[in-house]
Amino acid sequence: MIKGLTLLSTRIKQKVNSALLTERCVSCLAPTTDHGLCAACRSDLPANTPACPRCALPLPDSATGLCCGDCLRDPPPFARARIPWRYEFPVDRMIGRYKYQGQRKYGRPLMAGLARHLEEALAREPDCRPEALIAAPMHPARRRQRGFNQAQDLAEYLGRALDLPVLRGRVHRTRRTPTQRGLDRAGRLANLNDSLTLTGEPPASVAIVDDVVTTGATARALASLLKSAGTQRVELWALARTPAPVSPRPHPAVSPPAEQWPDWR
Numbered sequence: 001m002i003k004g005l006t007l008l009s010t011r012i013k014q015k016v017n018s019a020l021l022t023e024r025c026v027s028c029l030a031p032t033t034d035h036g037l038c039a040a041c042r043s044d045l046p047a048n049t050p051a052c053p054r055c056a057l058p059l060p061d062s063a064t065g066l067c068c069g070d071c072l073r074d075p076p077p078f079a080r081a082r083i084p085w086r087y088e089f090p091v092d093r094m095i096g097r098y099k100y101q102g103q104r105k106y107g108r109p110l111m112a113g114l115a116r117h118l119e120e121a122l123a124r125e126p127d128c129r130p131e132a133l134i135a136a137p138m139h140p141a142r143r144r145q146r147g148f149n150q151a152q153d154l155a156e157y158l159g160r161a162l163d164l165p166v167l168r169g170r171v172h173r174t175r176r177t178p179t180q181r182g183l184d185r186a187g188r189l190a191n192l193n194d195s196l197t198l199t200g201e202p203p204a205s206v207a208i209v210d211d212v213v214t215t216g217a218t219a220r221a222l223a224s225l226l227k228s229a230g231t232q233r234v235e236l237w238a239l240a241r242t243p244a245p246v247s248p249r250p251h252p253a254v255s256p257p258a259e260q261w262p263d264w265r
């Protein structure tokens with residue numbers, strides 16, 4: 001009897017352990033051990049190449065190795081942007097679930113992929129390694145609304161993965177800016193004007209961390225602020241970059257219709 005109970009409890013333990021150890025891909029539910037995304041789904045993510053080497057704006061194949069028109073006309077205050085994916089399906093859906101629904105399991109595969117991408121880049125270019133990371137700031141009211149600042153969450157993750165210090169509580173939005181969504185770059189810069197303040201002296205080289213870069217206005221404003229306070233070199237690190245808007249036609253759809261989304265749980 002006791003022997004039977006011991007055997008049963010061992011079997012239950014084995015089942016519980018194997019359930020805990022078998023992680024499922026967030027997209028196709030195949031077993032995976034790679035931060036929640038299987039190798040096939042990871043290779044399907046929309047790589048941001050070719051892209052402007054300065055601001056990571058997605059460019060057509062014919063523009064490989066060239067800077068975008070914006071950076072030629074008005075070079076940004078950051079030296080370069082490292083952004084491995086385009087804000088297209090399924091990256092847009094994954095970030096949306098992470099950011100707006102607080103489902104961290106959808107952000108984790110992207111965070112791990114970005115850390116790997118940066119690790120490889122910094123091994124090739126060790127002089128570009130920043131002294132510290134700083135997250136793109138969010139107004140406290142919006143942070144309370146959402147429950148967390150996804151850029152800070154990402155900066156903390158990258159800080160641990162790359163062994164870099166994270167500057168906390170040094171940049172503040174002094175007034176609540178209306179949401180940046182739906183504004184063009186000029187609108188966003190005006191929206192951000194005078195809304196950021198920095199406390200203390202920043203290090204000589206800093207990487208700004210954000211989840212999605214749309215027009216780059218937030219990064220430009222923060223990089224300018226850091227440089228005016230003494231930082232000499234700024235990089236911009238993010239998960240995804242949106243394509244340039246096509247005008248005067250409406251912005252192209254970046255995702256297939258809802259019925260084609262995988263059944264993400």
Ligand SMILES: [Zn+2]
Pocket residue numbers: 025026027028029030037038039040041042
């Ligand atoms: Zn998969």
Ligand SMILES: [Zn+2]
Pocket residue numbers: 052053054055056057067068069070071072
């Ligand atoms: Zn550019």
